[in-house]
Amino acid sequence: MRKRIGALLLAAAAWAQPALAQEDYVPKEVAALDQEGLDKALTFMGGNVIYILFHEAGHMLISELNLPVLGREEDAVDTLSSVLLLEAKDETLDQALRDSVESWYTLGNQYEVSEEDFMDTHGLSKQRAYNIACMMIGQDQKRFKDMADSLEIPQERRDECEVEYQKARESWFSVLGPYMADDKDKIKFKLAYYKTNNKDLNYYRQQLKDFGALEMLRDTFSGLVKLKDGIKLTANVCGEANAYWDGDARELTYCYEDAQSYVQMYAENNGATDENSSSTDEAGTGDGDAAQ
Ligand SMILES: [Zn+2]
Numbered sequence: 001m002r003k004r005i006g007a008l009l010l011a012a013a014a015w016a017q018p019a020l021a022q023e024d025y026v027p028k029e030v031a032a033l034d035q036e037g038l039d040k041a042l043t044f045m046g047g048n049v050i051y052i053l054f055h056e057a058g059h060m061l062i063s064e065l066n067l068p069v070l071g072r073e074e075d076a077v078d079t080l081s082s083v084l085l086l087e088a089k090d091e092t093l094d095q096a097l098r099d100s101v102e103s104w105y106t107l108g109n110q111y112e113v114s115e116e117d118f119m120d121t122h123g124l125s126k127q128r129a130y131n132i133a134c135m136m137i138g139q140d141q142k143r144f145k146d147m148a149d150s151l152e153i154p155q156e157r158r159d160e161c162e163v164e165y166q167k168a169r170e171s172w173f174s175v176l177g178p179y180m181a182d183d184k185d186k187i188k189f190k191l192a193y194y195k196t197n198n199k200d201l202n203y204y205r206q207q208l209k210d211f212g213a214l215e216m217l218r219d220t221f222s223g224l225v226k227l228k229d230g231i232k233l234t235a236n237v238c239g240e241a242n243a244y245w246d247g248d249a250r251e252l253t254y255c256y257e258d259a260q261s262y263v264q265m266y267a268e269n270n271g272a273t274d275e276n277s278s279s280t281d282e283a284g285t286g287d288g289d290a291a292q
Contacts, residue, residue, distance in 0.1 A: 027200040029264045032272040033176025037039035041266035046211060047099030048262045049254070051132075051244050052292050053217050054081035056252050064227050065179050074122045075131065079168045087169070097136055098147060099262075105151075106265055107256035122292075179226045186223040187231070191215065194236040197215035199236055201256040208235050208259055217252070243292045258292075 033041055058077030062069055069076050085093045108126030117124055123131065133151055136144045138161035148158055191214045196202050208214075214233040221227065230251050238244075238255035245252050266272075 002060055025199050025203065027203050027260065027263075029260070029267045029272075030203065032267055037267075037270060040270075041263045042207065043095075044099050044102075044266045045207070045259055045262040047096035048103050048260055049208070049211070049213055050093065050096040050216070051081055051085070051100035052258065053252075053254060054084055055292055056243050056245050056254070057081075057217060057221060059247075060221075060227075060231065060252055061176070061179075061225060063245060063247040064231070065176075065225070066209065067175055072121070072123070077180070078123075078128060078131060078173050079135060081167075082132050083169050083172050085115075086135060086139045094136075094143070097132060101136075101151075102131045102132050103262060103265060104132070106269065113182070118187065134161040135165050135168065137161045138163070138168075176225065181223050181226045183223050184224050187227050188229045189214075189218045189222060190230065190232045190234075191218060192234045194234060196237045196256065198237060198256075200260065204256040204259040204263075205235065205251070208256070213254065 030038060030041070055077050058080040059073070061067060061080070062077070063072060082097060085097055104125045108124060108129060111125075113124060122128070130151070130153075133144075133153065134145060134157070137148045137153065137158050141148070141158055141162065153161075193205055193209050193214070196205060214235060217233055232254070233252050235254045235256065238253065238257055241255060241257040241261035243252075243254045243258055
């Protein structure tokens, strides 16, 4: 199964190259970047989109297959997303994980933790960053040594992560084992990138379309796991930077605002935002709002 996941995700990896679309209109956070900065920002966005889509796909699998969840589901699907991407053993997908660690870490540094954050269904942003990092280091301490060093993770913790990764991988694979599919089990997803009149978000709609974000998810999971036809994979305006799985509607939604938030984060981290920018006030960047 590991080999099969790896092969399928390799197809996904090809997607994660930024498309250099010639847009008539660009949002201010994009206008503030030079071409090299934009390439890097879109690659950073792409990596995070991959991670979040796999996280939501984890919710989809739990819901559609009625899988048991021992512990907090949000942590479980973060683990699944990490395991699937790591088992592909692909540089682009490794980078997606690195990008995700960076964005959760950055988010965790931007806001003071409130009581609501402790109550939340999700772990704190920095905990999520460290948990993903732990899976990475746990799979291969050498490959991710630079990241472990930059996060100053002690050797003792790195060794614990190895044990935790093995357990996480075995657990997920044994739970998913009975549901593994092959090409004859391919299913039909319904894909939609909903239109928007918001020019900024339309830019990100176009980016996600050019990248084939939803197609990547479809191509990875159709024929990988025994699912039923008709699951909707959609990208839409949500009013916040987020992504959702709705079990009743059988619909996974990725929000254009979420894609935008990563480009804004990149621009801010690299000093490319102008003083008139109000991008730090965009929705969904607080710890309490950092759902998904
Ligand atoms: Zn979630």
